[in-house]
């Protein structure tokens with residue numbers, strides 16, 4: 001497999017074509033951004049930590065029957081993935097109230113959400129990723145409603161797998177964001193699962209172990225990601 005041209009550089013990752021049109025290389029950079037790219041910093045080791053974290057989680061999800069784009073780790077900061085036609089929608093499930101849910105609905109951070117909520121956001125930095133529903137997605141043709149329904153089911157199935165995985169590691173899976181795309185007509189999980197795109201709290205102390213440490217300037221960001229990885233048994237080398 002040969003890495004070729006840069007297709008796209010996002011806020012935290014870059015993707016490259018390969019000699020196989022069905023596969024691409026995803027490069028995890030140290031760039032860290034929040035607030036729709038308004039706060040940006042380089043955090044040492046983040047690319048490596050997120051690449052290995054993501055590989056570990058994607059393999060767990062695949063083993064549980066959730067189709068993912070992940071193929072193989074290529075290096076500390078690169079993974080080979082299937083090239084998907086991404087749907088421009090972020091799927092978010094929440095088990096506890098935090099972040100924008102608290103701001104939007106005035107609910108107290110940390111309350112249990114039973115049943116967990118499901119929300120979708122349009123990937124559009126200029127608009128600040130607005131919340132959208134199935135009706136908007138159908139009307140504006142952002143994705144096929146049948147595929148959105150499958151993405152929703154897969155997002156909830158992911159919750160069952162990962163709630164247990166993190167619980168066994170002494171962590172609460174507070175909320176998370178997933179992105180899906182199409183591969184040969186099938187809805188497949190793409191992008192990444194790492195502490196950049198979810199909230200994880202220590203079960204006992206409720207300490208934040210995710211990107212909120214960066215958003216809120218709490219420090220120890222990568223140390224927290226590594227501690228989560230250590231509890232899951234991930235080898236960062």
Ligand code: ADP
Nearest residue numbers: 010011012013015069081082083084086190191
């Ligand atoms: P952003 O675009 O939000 O700044 P990133 O820095 O994470 O995000 O860039 C990664 C980009 O690659 C995202 O736009 C994401 O939708 C896209 N992507 C992720 N996985 C795949 C895939 N398997 N095939 C095609 N594109 C993908």
Ligand code: UDP
Nearest residue numbers: 092098099100101175176177196197198199
């Ligand atoms: N999230 C993300 N990318 C985004 C928006 C949200 O990864 O562009 C994740 C975020 O890390 C959290 C969950 O989705 O785990 C819910 O985020 P929320 O809506 O609370 O927004 P925030 O407060 O993070 O802006």
